[in-house]
Amino acid sequence: MNIIEKTYNWNGSLKNRTSTKRIILHHAESKSCTADDIHSWHLANGWAGIGYHFFVRKDGSIYRGRPENVIGSHAKGSNSDSIGICFEGSYMTETMSQTQINAGRELVTYLKNKYGISKVQKHKDVCSTNCPGTNFPFGAIVNGTVATAPAPSQTSTAKPTSNEKVTGTYEVTASDLSVRTGPGTGYRRKRHDELTKDGQKHDKDKDGCLEKGTRVTVYEWKNGWARTPSGWLCGDYLRKV
Ligand SMILES: [Zn+2]
Structure with missing residues (x-):
């Protein structure tokens, strides 16, 4: 697996994370964006910079966000012991390509093994949000199971x-x-x-x-x-x- 390393200008200092117990998945809620776009959006929120540790693009490339050992800014109340991964796209309405699913699965598997953890959550499991979207193929990414066609949701109908x-x-x-x-x-x-x-x-x-x-x-x-x-x-x- 290839992680594309990035250098960002951080606004302020980043704090080390002392515990890693889980992985939390997000979507960017944007059909097309880069890691740099997210960095600038999060700076505009008044944060130190990109709040996710990894960003998976639609073409399957994986970018570094915040350094892996620092506390992210991606799930209020759950940042201190988690790694945040964001997927390019807007999965309330879009459907994820197999290429992006494969990259996400590879990254999640790598992190589970590296930290000896098995807990993976959706952002909406821990916060009041619809992130990462009703079409997000959670099972396919986390367990490698084949994604079932999402049931038509209230929003999409x-x-x-x-x-x-x-x-x-x-x-x-x-x-x-x-x-x-x-x-x-x-x-x-x-x-x-x-x-x-x-x-x-x-x-x-x-x-x-x-x-x-x-x-x-x-x-x-x-x-x-x-x-x-x-x-x-x-x-x-x-x-x-
Ligand atoms: Zn999210």
């Missing part, structure tokens, strides 16, 4: 086709919904201080994401994305009220 072009009041259905500068995951996520005053009230953890249940006014739709006073939101996670 409720595609915003009916939402399209209907402006008005909507409610956020995801636990932490990113606000972007434009209509698509290619645009960057906004910081807490870039949201409207009202938006900031619905972002108590100050990560720039709106909480579940937040009411927003949609002025405009573009490619399934909704423009609101604070910025652009993915229509998959909005319900008309």
Whole structure:
């Protein structure tokens, strides 16, 4: 297995991790991004830099994130004894390629053996989030079992086709919904201080994401994305009220 080493400029010092008991898996919630993109997003969150220890790209390449021996910043309350792995892609809606599954499986197996651990969790097992997504092939990556086709989820059946072009009041259905500068995951996520005053009230953890249940006014739709006073939101996670 090849790990592509990276050098990052850290904002502040990193703390050594004294215990490694588990591996926690994430998706980037972005169809296409690099380790450097994630580093800059996490810097914008006010963190030291990329919060994951590894980043697995769709082409199967594996990048180093935070040094393996330091505490990550990827699962609130569970960072002190875990290694965080992030997968490029957005697995509430996408399906993972076999190439990426194989790379992830290889990395997870390598880390399990290296640390003598067997516990692997999804981010949503430890935090209130939908990460790494309902289509994420957890079993295939962790146990090497063949992934079964994901059951049609509430989210994927409720595609915003009916939402399209209907402006008005909507409610956020995801636990932490990113606000972007434009209509698509290619645009960057906004910081807490870039949201409207009202938006900031619905972002108590100050990560720039709106909480579940937040009411927003949609002025405009573009490619399934909704423009609101604070910025652009993915229509998959909005319900008309
Ligand atoms: Zn996550």
